[in-house]
Amino acid sequence: MSKEEIKNNQQDQNTWHQITLENTDRRGALKKMTAGLIAGVGIASTSCSVFSEDHEKEASQMSWDEFFKKNYKIMSDDERIQTVQRLESLYEKKTGNTINISHQGPMEDVLFGYAFNISKCQGYMDCVNACIEENNQDRDSQMQYIRIHQIEKGHGFNFEKAEDNYYNEVPANNHFYIGTQCFHCENPPCVSVCPTEATWKEKDGIVVVDYDWCIGCRYCSASCPYDGRRFNWGQPHVPEEEVNKNQHYLGNRLRKKGVMEKCTFCIQRSRSGENPACVDACPTGARKFGNLLDPKSEIRWILENKKVFRLKEDLGTEPKFWYYMD
Amino acid sequence: MNSFKLIASLVLFTGLVSCSSNHEKEHQYHGNFEKIKALEVDSISYPVNSLDLIGQTTLVEVKTEEVTFYIPERKSSIKSFKCSECHTKSIPELKASNLTGKRAHWNIELNHATPDVLMCNSCHPTQNLDNLKSNLNADIDFNQSYKACAQCHSSEYKDWLGGAHGKRVKGWVNPRISQTCVGCHNPHSPKFETRLPSRLNTKKIEERR
């Protein structure tokens, strides 16, 4: 075990407390018989060499188990480790490359919040680029979580008059810029409407999707007032050399067709203390991220000292994404 | 009688819907601020430390009454510091002496405020180029260049100390490490330049055709 792994494991032990785990395995007898076997296989596959026939058998067994696994939300810690190992080794078998999928839980006493400085955003869209690269979004459909709206001054925040797909010198004369993405609402309508609980709010406030549990009904996307959700209409595709190999189960791991996805505040980064990619990429410092439960954090200073507002506040969704001006 | 039964069952049905929608395991708060106030913690220790995230960078402490945080050290990244190693003569003398050899930063143009407000020697004292200077000619260390900026940009300075202005380096965890003013702004031309956006989504154009 490398240092990394040890570190990860320790963190996991410290930070699991979110969900009451269900002991009863509800996937039936089939799953029960194979679960133990596969737990071993996942670990063994990295160290032992096996015959190619066995290899294929093993891969199909793994895909089988992947198909019949539980919703991540109710998996035990062990089950989470097993599925992560299966996904890692399936990827390795398919491409020959190794990836690292984290299953790190939320940190204690953390509730993520985000603030966006409208005075500072210049509309460069560096955040959009960084987000796509970090989160392995489908290149074919040019999926983007973030949208930057270019609004002419003198109309107020009139999104109907905004252009969110501009290509002109920015900042353009007499225009201002405002970014939208998933606001990680405290009362997320998307979570209520999901028929399979494939999307939920984590303890640190991040609204996540279990891509393997989603059935693709798109009810969540209809219920989101902020256009925060994206659907994989076709088979998503990221060139192998562009794949971000540092992944999280609930974050940027590769998706499949027919499932919903969304911004996760870069869960693979934020849960290990880093800023989301958009915050890091913004050259003007318009994007602010931090822990709302820390009274000394910058985000709290902004909320308490600037005149902040949120979009469509009247809908009662309580976004954790605030806007402010200098 | 029968129609009454029908109505009664309808009422019962809708009642069921409204009751059950309130059912939630997690404790419910009336909005973010109530939740924040209920759960906030005065001193938090995170399992990760931002110093680990940034690797080998030397930092400078910024300390005021309200906050303490760190900014990247500046002097070691200035090419051929100390300045006085080259600037053996004062600038007017240097200009007059018709020097040959490598010229370092002769092409800097000052695009910051107007010439009646700011000139090179407003910040760089011609007598001692190893430091910056304040309006009242006090020395300002290059590592604390924000103090020079703060003289005019007091509201930006206040926002920067608080965290509304500026940018964090790498992580959001403690201790706070932020960019200093010159980490993002070129002090000689502090305004961000206009350019084309980094990306155009051609699929979206197709879709909305």
Next chain:
Amino acid sequence: MKVFIQFFKDSIEEVTSGSKAYHLWMAFLTLVMLIGAYCYYIQVDQGLIVTGMSDGVSWGLYISNFTFLVGIAAAAVMLVLPSYVFKDIDFKQAVLIGEGLAVSALVMCLAFVVVDVGGPANLWHVIPGIGILNFPNSMLSWDIIVLNGYLFINITIPLYILINIYQNKEPNKKVYLPGVFISVFWAVSIHMVTAFLYQGLQARPFWNTALLGPRFLASAFAAGPALIILILTVINKFTLFKVEDKTVNKIAIIVTVAAQINIIMLISELFKEFYFPTHHSISAQYLFFGLEGKTALVPWIWTSITLNIVATVMLTIHKIRTNKKFLIIACIILFIGIWIEKGFGLIVPGFIPGQWGEITEYTPSFIEIGVTLSIWALGAFIFTILAKTGIAVETGKLRFVKK
């Protein structure tokens, strides 16, 4: 048990034999279904990208038809109440047709949902026990429960009655009457729940109106019985099963009243949207007048309104309504009008403009249309089988013979 096996054997025999027209009709439906199956294969293979839907308009023709057919299913059974409970003999004959229609409409509803989801293989995730059903929070989970429950009720009641008649026994009222009551109450619920599916979304002001549920019911009680009138006419013509004019006239009155109420609600809605248009009226503006030169739905909705008004006027005038020919024309017009209004006239504008004002229009792709047609063919296929068996039993052609 023996009776059941015999019943199924007999019914299979019944549905596989018939006139030339009958065979042609079934062959035609099978062909459409096969074409649709191929379209669906392409859709499963390549993903929903082959449809006209996008992140802008993420529900389209499938969900539109689903919504409309829930109404048909609900309305069909509303004929049950007067027949069984109020002992109105007139209706009794229509009931069997109604329940058959409900069953086939429900099968179509479920099929439309299945073809609409991105991961049909994952649908077992909604089954409680092996999966998770987000009940009661998600209105979709309510819908899954009520639709399947309704399907169950509507299969068991007619089956019980038919089996008894098949054996020359009188069906026991104590057994089926509670079922009838439940099914009537359930019929209202499936439609209200489906309306709540949309009505509960604060993100979509076009749907987020208290009128949506009642309007769903009114339009359903107009379109559903209208379809039954049409079907009864066909059955009267092609089979030995005769329904009296008296019954048809009674159903026509139901259609008329429902269509009138529907028009009143439409006026109320239009008034609210356009007397003092707010930011929330913008979807209605798009639907009725178009926005920024984008007018894809405008001709459709005005066609629908015209059809609705013409049909309602025709039905309201006593002389026209009692004229068989005009009644049929009015029913066809009304059915089409409501299909447009409640199908994509309701679903698509809910998404336009998008949450940040952008306008992405929607046009169904050929594959989508193919799948849709094939599901309608499936519904017609199932209905024909059910009706043929039912009629055979009712007319006494099919009877249990101890061998």
